[in-house]
Amino acid sequence: MNALYDIIGVPFGYLMRLIYSLCNNYAVAIILFTVVTRILLFPVNYKTQKGAARMQLLNPKLEKLRKSFANNPQRLQEEQQKLYQQEGVNPMGSCLPAFIQMFLLFGVIDVIYKPITHILNISKNVIESAVDIAKGITGDKNLTMSNLRCELMTMENLRDNGEKYASLGENFLSKVSEFGEKFTLFGANLGKTPTFSPESGWTKEAIILVMIPFLAGLSQLLVSVYGQIHQKKTNPVTQPGGGCMTVMIYVLPLLSIWFAFQVPAGIGFYWIWSSVFSFIITFALNCYFTPERVKVINEQEKEKARIYAEKHPNKKTFMQKMLEQQAALEEQQKGSSSSGKSSGVSRSEQNKANRDKLKEARRRMAEKYGDSYEDDNDEED
Known part of the structure; x- marks a missing residue:
């Protein structure tokens, strides 16, 4: 500080x-x-x-x-x-x-x-010497250069002990x-x-x-x-x-x-x-x-x-940035809400959702490597 x-x-x-x-x-x-x-x-x-x-x-x-x-x-x-x-x-x-x-x-x-x-x-060196003199006179261990009040305390001490500071440059x-x-x-x-x-x-x-x-x-x-x-x-x-x-x-x-x-x-x-x-x-x-x-x-x-x-x-204003942040937050909240709701569905519905995700992942992998992919609709729970 x-x-x-x-x-x-x-x-x-x-x-x-x-x-x-x-x-x-x-x-x-x-x-x-x-x-x-x-x-x-x-x-x-x-x-x-x-x-x-x-x-x-x-x-x-x-x-x-x-x-x-x-x-x-x-x-x-x-x-x-x-x-x-x-x-x-x-x-x-x-x-x-x-x-x-x-x-x-x-x-x-x-x-x-x-x-x-x-x-x-x-200069700082002279002030340090003055603070040391004041510290020696008062015996106050807290009277150091790190103390924000050190100069005010030194000025106060100098009023009654001026002769002690006469040697300072x-x-x-x-x-x-x-x-x-x-x-x-x-x-x-x-x-x-x-x-x-x-x-x-x-x-x-x-x-x-x-x-x-x-x-x-x-x-x-x-x-x-x-x-x-x-x-x-x-x-x-x-x-x-x-x-x-x-x-x-x-x-x-x-x-x-x-x-x-x-x-x-x-x-x-x-x-x-x-x-x-x-x-x-x-x-x-x-x-x-x-x-x-x-x-x-x-x-x-x-x-x-x-x-x-x-x-x-292409330069966004402050309010545009605020709106985008708000939209991103809403999307995140919707995602959290949807994942929370999924815990309330039946087991069969959850299994179907998982199969659909797996099929979508397989289809994307096939497209990526140029393979053909056939959807298997005969899977059962």
Whole structure:
């Protein structure tokens, strides 16, 4: 897992270092970092909401299919997939943004856990020496380079034992000390993990740190509730599983709060602004995708899909592959079903079926080697 953090964290580390060099404040750098990443993700968000808007046009047709095949779930699925193919809509299009968000989160976590590496750009050898010093002072056997929190723990130890790190090269002591003063939000160290049991009591720093997870959950709730309101406004027809979606609207913010209490406050601070900017972008795109504009876009996309299919007749679309897989699965199920039913036939019928299979095999062998084959119809049970 640490290797994954390292790989994804490198490009984000370069970006964060550049932003920090411009603003020279860690909290401001996180906000600007969020803005930049949201701008980079805007084409994906645009495509996702365009697909969602087009899906809303299909809802009347989908609802009609649900009523027509209410007692035949398998046929309903087939007809839905055919409709998606005809309209050129990918119902799985929303999975990509979710994957990218997860990918982005890994990078953010690594950058916040390792500010000495990514922002101060200090070499690995010097950091290893600093971690060894911190380990010797604290006696913590878990304080090693494999520990994701090792740099934050070393920075914390350096505050009280700065002289122990004076011999390290690359101006380690001065760089980390200066950065530690700017690694804050209103005086609260963003490298610390929020807790309801602060060691120094309920200081200003402890209160700010505890507020961050709740603000992260509240901002997530804002995005979720707005999404549900917009969904009901544009598609008042109740969809299957709506109750589960309502529950998730409130469960996800609670999970965000819980998780923000397990990681450094800087990550929760990032989530707050990520949700805020996500809300702004979603609201703006929803205003842009009016029903009239979506109808025009839908016709344009259908025409593009038709032209592409004509130019690439042998290239299968996502929905075509889904339909073929569904057909193959049905054939397999039919085969299993027929073999299961065969166990219920009489002995004579089973023997006849076996003889027919044997005759067919003999006939094919004879054809293969150019021999003649005469069917023996006088075999008895």
